[in-house]
Amino acid sequence: MTAVKTFLLFLTMAFMGADVPDAVNTVVPYLVRIETIGGHEKVGSEFANEGTSTGVLLDREGYVMTGAINFLHDPASILLIFPDGTKKVASKIASDHLLMLTLLKANDFMVSEMVPLSTRSKSSIRVGEHCVAVGMVFSSEPNLTRGIISGKDRIWGKAIQTDAAIGPNNYGGLLIDLEGNALGIPVPLSMMSNSLTAGAEMYDAGVGMAIPWEDAWALFPKLREGKDLQRGSLGLGFKDNQTFIGEPVIAAVQPGSPAEKVGLKVGDRIIKIDDISMPTALDVTKNIKLRYAGETLTIVFQRDGAEQKVSLTTTETGKNDGE
Numbered sequence: 001m002t003a004v005k006t007f008l009l010f011l012t013m014a015f016m017g018a019d020v021p022d023a024v025n026t027v028v029p030y031l032v033r034i035e036t037i038g039g040h041e042k043v044g045s046e047f048a049n050e051g052t053s054t055g056v057l058l059d060r061e062g063y064v065m066t067g068a069i070n071f072l073h074d075p076a077s078i079l080l081i082f083p084d085g086t087k088k089v090a091s092k093i094a095s096d097h098l099l100m101l102t103l104l105k106a107n108d109f110m111v112s113e114m115v116p117l118s119t120r121s122k123s124s125i126r127v128g129e130h131c132v133a134v135g136m137v138f139s140s141e142p143n144l145t146r147g148i149i150s151g152k153d154r155i156w157g158k159a160i161q162t163d164a165a166i167g168p169n170n171y172g173g174l175l176i177d178l179e180g181n182a183l184g185i186p187v188p189l190s191m192m193s194n195s196l197t198a199g200a201e202m203y204d205a206g207v208g209m210a211i212p213w214e215d216a217w218a219l220f221p222k223l224r225e226g227k228d229l230q231r232g233s234l235g236l237g238f239k240d241n242q243t244f245i246g247e248p249v250i251a252a253v254q255p256g257s258p259a260e261k262v263g264l265k266v267g268d269r270i271i272k273i274d275d276i277s278m279p280t281a282l283d284v285t286k287n288i289k290l291r292y293a294g295e296t297l298t299i300v301f302q303r304d305g306a307e308q309k310v311s312l313t314t315t316e317t318g319k320n321d322g323e
Helices: 003-016 020-030 213-223 281-289
Strands: 031-037 052-057 063-067 077-081 087-096 101-106 130-135 143-153 159-162 174-176 182-186 208-212 269-273 296-303 306-313
Touching: 020 031, 020 052, 020 130, 020 143, 020 174, 031 063, 052 130, 063 182, 063 213, 077 101, 087 213, 101 213, 130 182, 159 182, 182 213, 208 213, 269 281
Parallel strands: none
Antiparallel strands: 031 052, 031 077, 052 063, 063 101, 077 087, 087 101, 130 143, 130 174, 143 159, 159 208, 174 182, 182 208, 269 296, 296 306
């Protein structure tokens, strides 16, 4: 590190607080710089986020978790640069299209030992506590922004919200607390769209999202099998103006959807999903939007004053509109 870079990093850390340098240094050994080459410059109507991004080293074998947006353009080659300067070609293993995360694997990589990353559970995270978003996109030194946790269970229950600047500089990196514990992985997310770039428009706007580390880690063994995970749908919907405050009365059922196949109809009121009470349309929507394609669930609904029960399996979102 040059004297100028060292001085600038010192000034940044000093401005952000004396507790930040130690916290960031704790996670630097797990941050991987990702460089991609080639691939599609444009997918559909969306432009790719080419260039450099960040990932998180998960284990001794070189598995790295990052944001799915970093691989929108399906790069022809992937290079991982580890904190010690080691460079390895990597392969994309699989992506999760619900939480927008991608798993990579470095080729011919193995470290003799690795201390587990220090993490926090979702339940322990407090709204109002300080946090730092860290990426590794410019060089061997981390780039970081500081803020607070401004919300939990955002984007239909998927994400932690922070006012720390979240964007291409730290997508796929880490959101940490001031003790260096991993809280989540920053990714762009939106309430209104499920595309890979949805939420990127809020870049540096004080509304950043991160997938809780607890949820990202739970994905690791699933993605390691090499199969993409898709969002699930039942093919039912509620009135637009009642999604958040309305009753869970079905307003639309898509033809050919799982909901139609089991006989659900417009006007049916959903009472429970998997024995969990659903008092509002919002409760139903959040429950379904956290489901993967292929999940089986039981719905208790009310029709003409009588309760009925059906079992159905979610299908891949996009094949049927609605929840």
